[in-house]
Amino acid sequence: MLEGKIVKGIGGFYYVKSDGEIYECRARGIFRKQDIVPMVGDDVKIRLNKEDETTGYVEEILERRNELFRPPVSNVDQAVIVFALRSPDPNLWLLDKFLILAEEQEIDIAICFNKIDLVSDEEKLEYNRIYENAGYRVLNTSTETGEGIECLREVLSGKTTVFAGPSGVGKSTLLNTVQPDLKLQTGSVSEKTSRGKHTTRHVELMSLELGGYVLDTPGFSSLELDFLTEENLEVYFPEIYSKSEDCRFRGCRHNKEPGCAVKSAVEQGEISEKRYENYLLFLKDAMERRKY
Ligand SMILES: Nc1nc2c(ncn2[C@@H]2O[C@H](COP(=O)(O)OP(=O)(O)OP(=O)(O)O)[C@@H](O)[C@H]2O)c(=O)[nH]1
Numbered sequence: 001m002l003e004g005k006i007v008k009g010i011g012g013f014y015y016v017k018s019d020g021e022i023y024e025c026r027a028r029g030i031f032r033k034q035d036i037v038p039m040v041g042d043d044v045k046i047r048l049n050k051e052d053e054t055t056g057y058v059e060e061i062l063e064r065r066n067e068l069f070r071p072p073v074s075n076v077d078q079a080v081i082v083f084a085l086r087s088p089d090p091n092l093w094l095l096d097k098f099l100i101l102a103e104e105q106e107i108d109i110a111i112c113f114n115k116i117d118l119v120s121d122e123e124k125l126e127y128n129r130i131y132e133n134a135g136y137r138v139l140n141t142s143t144e145t146g147e148g149i150e151c152l153r154e155v156l157s158g159k160t161t162v163f164a165g166p167s168g169v170g171k172s173t174l175l176n177t178v179q180p181d182l183k184l185q186t187g188s189v190s191e192k193t194s195r196g197k198h199t200t201r202h203v204e205l206m207s208l209e210l211g212g213y214v215l216d217t218p219g220f221s222s223l224e225l226d227f228l229t230e231e232n233l234e235v236y237f238p239e240i241y242s243k244s245e246d247c248r249f250r251g252c253r254h255n256k257e258p259g260c261a262v263k264s265a266v267e268q269g270e271i272s273e274k275r276y277e278n279y280l281l282f283l284k285d286a287m288e289r290r291k292y
């Protein structure tokens, strides 16, 4: 039997990559009986058909390290969350939402600020400071100047990565720069949709020459935040969570309570005001949801 990885699944067929070759496989009926559905990202053992050795059967699914639901993919190592520093301007509330969704999946996270060629160094450092202080690894890239591309390669190398971020921030351009033969379509949203790019979106892992895989998907953007509650919200903000042990009250929401260590950290400039403002917005949402 061959060992490989499911890189794509369409209509009951699983495309398994093994040693650089792709095999079109069906799943053994036994999986259905056990209520197991093979998924993209699964490491599997396959048996090839004698009459056609480009096809086969998935015989065994190796134990999954994790499972993401949206996008549906297993054995993910990390999320790289891409935001542009200009064009479009970064919406930090949306970035914090992506971070919450990635934190929820319990995978490593790196933030990639792209299009740094369009802003001053001061502005770039300002954004870096906010997110480095929050405990995140930050990369700065430009596909125009090539800055940071080597760092991005290192981050992606050997890992299975969900490459997420809003439309137009340069995800496809970055991946094409990392590996030109991917030939992903780039350009404005309207250009792409008129060429039908988004009409048949399925989950597919792209293999990198440097080793590793990248998931071609807009990421977690469609996911709702309905798992957030007043109580658990702080866990999704690493810098707020680590300060919260010093709050006077257990169960402090870091909102109007006296003796709140988070609020004093914001006043001292230890926690970014922007992050704290967004925390309060998500807190308000969670409280609203509770009412219904
Ligand atoms: N100035 C500058 N422009 C960039 C950079 N990276 C990408 N762009 C441009 O930004 C536009 C959008 O890039 P895409 O790679 O298509 O963006 P995307 O994130 O893949 O967008 P979707 O596929 O819609 O999610 C293109 O016109 C790119 O040429 C950069 O580093 N600097």
Ligand SMILES: [Zn+2]
Pocket: 244, 247, 248, 252, 253, 254, 255, 257, 259, 260, 261, 262, 263
């Ligand atoms: Zn507090």
